[in-house]
Amino acid sequence: MKTLTMRTAIFVILLTLTGTAGINAAEQKTVFLWEQNVPNALGTDEKDKPKFTLYLPDTEKSAGTAVVICPGGGYHGLGMNHEGKQIAEWFNSFGVTAAVLEYRTRGKGYGHPNPLLDVQRAIRTVRKNAEEWKIKPDKIGVMGFSAGGHLASTAGTHFDDHPNPADNTDKLSCRPDFMILCYAVISFQSAHAHRGSQHNLIGKDAPPELAEYYSSEKQVTTKTPPAFLWTTDEDKVVAPESSVEFYLALRQHKIPAELHIYQKGKHGLGLAKGTAGTENWPELCRIWMKNNGFLPHAGQ
Numbered sequence: 001m002k003t004l005t006m007r008t009a010i011f012v013i014l015l016t017l018t019g020t021a022g023i024n025a026a027e028q029k030t031v032f033l034w035e036q037n038v039p040n041a042l043g044t045d046e047k048d049k050p051k052f053t054l055y056l057p058d059t060e061k062s063a064g065t066a067v068v069i070c071p072g073g074g075y076h077g078l079g080m081n082h083e084g085k086q087i088a089e090w091f092n093s094f095g096v097t098a099a100v101l102e103y104r105t106r107g108k109g110y111g112h113p114n115p116l117l118d119v120q121r122a123i124r125t126v127r128k129n130a131e132e133w134k135i136k137p138d139k140i141g142v143m144g145f146s147a148g149g150h151l152a153s154t155a156g157t158h159f160d161d162h163p164n165p166a167d168n169t170d171k172l173s174c175r176p177d178f179m180i181l182c183y184a185v186i187s188f189q190s191a192h193a194h195r196g197s198q199h200n201l202i203g204k205d206a207p208p209e210l211a212e213y214y215s216s217e218k219q220v221t222t223k224t225p226p227a228f229l230w231t232t233d234e235d236k237v238v239a240p241e242s243s244v245e246f247y248l249a250l251r252q253h254k255i256p257a258e259l260h261i262y263q264k265g266k267h268g269l270g271l272a273k274g275t276a277g278t279e280n281w282p283e284l285c286r287i288w289m290k291n292n293g294f295l296p297h298a299g300q
Contacts, residue, residue: 027092029054031099033121037166040114047108050118052099052125055088056133063095065139065294066130067180068122068155071100072146072268075115075200076107082270083145083182090271090282094295097135099126103151106200112210115201119155120174127172139294141225142176146238146268147197149184150216152176153246156227157219178294179227180285183235183267186242187215194238220249226256228288230281237267258288 032051041048052068071083078084080100088098103118104110123140130137144152159175185194188202188211202210212218229247231240240261250257262278272278289295 027056029056031125033118033125039117039166040110042109048104050102050104050114050121052101052122053085053088054133055092055098055100057092057095057097059134061095062097062134063295064134064136065095065141065289066097066099066126066133066135067091067141067143068099068101068119068126068176070103070119070142070144070148070151072144072148073105073107074194074196075105075111075147075150076196077105078102078148079145079268079270082268083148086271087143094286096295097126097133111200112202112206112214115151116154116158119151120159121169123155123174123176124169124172127174128169138177140176141178141180141294143180143182144184145182145270147185147194147200149181150186150194150197150201150214152179153181153184153186153216153227154214154219155179156225157216157221158213175223176225178225178289178292181227181229181243181246182281183231183238183240183269184229184243184246185238186246187217188212189215190217190242190245192239192241192245194242217245217249220246220253220255222253222255224250224253224255226250226292228258228285230260230262230278230285232262232265232267232269232278234263234265235267256292258284260284 031054069087071079073079084100088100091098101122104114126140127137142152142155156179165171185197187193188198229243231243247259265275265278
C-alpha cells in the first residue's frame, strides 16, 4: 500500500512538472531576427544573433495587439527582467502579445546603426507572423525604457529606412502603430541629452548630423505614430525634460500623445510597484491604448 502511494505521488509530481514545462514552452518562444546573414555581424556567437522572446497570451484572451519591448541599459547592456520579462507578463495579463527584444549593444561590441536595424527587423518580423500569432498587423507598437525608450522613439521617427531589402520580411513596413516611452532618452543634442547612451551608440566624436539624426524630438513628422510617455520628477539619470521635449514635438505636429510626470521615483522603475502614485502608470497606459483603439472596448 505504501509502495502504491509513493508511486502515485511520484506520478503526480512528474505529471505536474511535465504539464508546467509544456505550458511555459507554449507561452514563450525565442525568435531570431535573421536566420543567417545578420547585418554587420562581428561573428557567429550567441551575442551576434539579435532575437526576441515572444510572450503569447491565452488564446481566448488575445486582444489582437502586439508590442515590441526594448529594455534599457544605456546602449551597453539590457535590463531584461524588470524592463522586459515583467512588462511582457503584464501585457499578457490583458491579452497583448509581447516581444522582448534583445538588440545589439556596445557591451557586445555593437553601436550605430545596429540597434535600429534590430528593432526595425523585430517590428517587421511580428508583422510577418501576425496571422499565426493572432495579431492585427495595424496594431503593432513599440515600447522602451531609458535608452530602450530612445530606441523605441527612433523606431517611431525612422521607419522604412531600408532601401535594399534582403528578403521578404524586409519588404514589410517597420513603422510602429504606437509608441510607449518610459523615462526615455530622447535627444543627443539638447542640454538634457544622456551622454552615456549617446557615446555607446554613436561614439564621443560623432558628426553633428548623426547626433541630430538620433535626436528624436527633431525627427517628428506628421507620420510619427501616437505616443504614451511617462517619467518622474525625481529622475536624476534621464531628465524629465527629455520626455517634455518629445511631447511638445508631437503636439506641434498634431500627433496624439499623452504625457505623465510623476513626482516620486528614481530612474529605472519598470512597473514601479510600491512607488506611490507612479505605480499607476501601467493602468493609465492600458486605458490610453483602449482610448486610441489599440485594445478592444467592452462588448467589442
